[in-house]
Amino acid sequence: MDNAISLQVAEVEPAETAGSDSDGDLWPSAWADDSHLYSACGDGAGFGPGGWSDVVVNRISGTPKAGLTGQRLAAGDQICPIWGDPARYNRKPTGMIAVPACGLGHDRLVLAVQELGFGEGDHAFNHSPTASLATSDDYGQSWECEEPAFTGGIFTTIMFLDFGQSQSQAESFARICPQANGEFGYAFGLDHCWRSSYTQFVQDPDKLHLARFPLHHATELRAWEFFAGGSDAERPQWSKSIRDRKPVLVDKRRIFVGDMAKGGYASPISQGGVVWIEPLRCLVYSSWTEFTFEFYCSPTPWGPWALFGSFHFGEYPWRGPGSAKPWHGGYATSLPSKFLDADGLGGYLQSNWFVRSGESEGNSYRFSLRHIRFSERKHE
Secondary structure (H helix, E strand, O other): OOOOEEEEEEEEOOOOOEOOOOEEEEEEEEEOOOOOEEEEEEEEEEOOOOOOEEEEEEEEEEEOOOEEEEEEEEEHHHOOOOOOOOOOEEEEEEEEEEEEOOOOOOEEEEEEEEEEEOOOOOOOOOOOOOEEEEEEOOOOOOOEEOOOOEOOOOOOEEEEEEOOHHHOOHHHHHHHOOOOOOOEEEEEEEOOOOOOOOOOOOOOOOEEEEEEEEHHHOOOHHHOEEEOOOOOOOOOOEEOOHHHOOOOEEOOOOEEOOOOOOOOEEOOOOOOEEEEEHHHOEEEEEEEOOOEEEEEEEOOOOOOOEEEEEEEOOOOOOEOOOOOOOEOOOEEEEOOHHHOOOOOOEEEEEEEOOOOOOOOOOOOOOOOEEEEEEEEEEOO
């Protein structure tokens, strides 16, 4: 991958610049072959009506500049069951991908859904014991979901690599990366928790893991392989056994962000998103601590990954989108490929803000975007 471009600095708008008439958080998304963006939210009504649900799938139309509209498609048990105790766990979407399906004639949607603790007790919002893969062959109207794909808190926060519309850039990536295969997609996974475990009920995530799978068989787990290391980044090794997995990124930093349930320090590795930026020939993993946004880049899914930007929005109170000078952080950061600039040097970052949501001139507890720009340095 000669002449690759690496990123040095990301400039991020200090608050939401493009909101939407929606309700919910997380919003992992996929750009499908019908030109729509499909996205799932947690704990809200989505692009209602329909009432609150722990998981809602939506179809989103428009652009950040022209305006965004959406339609709620399915929710709750229509997508997948709760496998554990429904008094202690509910569902959260963590990743979505649109893949060409053999014999279907159009894309299949695959949604990763984790079970996450809720209610009272240290397990709430900290313990993620299982993850499932739900599929839709009719653009999100109906869904099928078999038994959990991952259990025991291992690889239960799943984020799919965004290779553009209908994963169309997977083949072009393979042409410049001899170790890749254009027929494969990639899933990044976190163990134990989707972000820092404020109560230390489980271990904070500080490692990012990787799996690959044939795009036409994305939900057939027997076809998944896990990154198992290698002598260097040019020779990735793969294993059918998840027990052989090795991290592609390790970041053991702890960033001081205030109380954080009296812990004070947060892990920068969290549920976000990974996107391939073709003009720059690099991947960007957008992560967060809520009070900070964290950005890593790499020429390949298996690394080497490098931190190139960290932006601190300060402790509360923040100023919401309705303020004369809005300023706020957020969580569940992602960079939908549909909203990247043609030169790859900018686009829109999606993130959400819920804490103290009724104060400081509003919040961004919805599909919420802010503009972002990158700078570049070309290797000699």
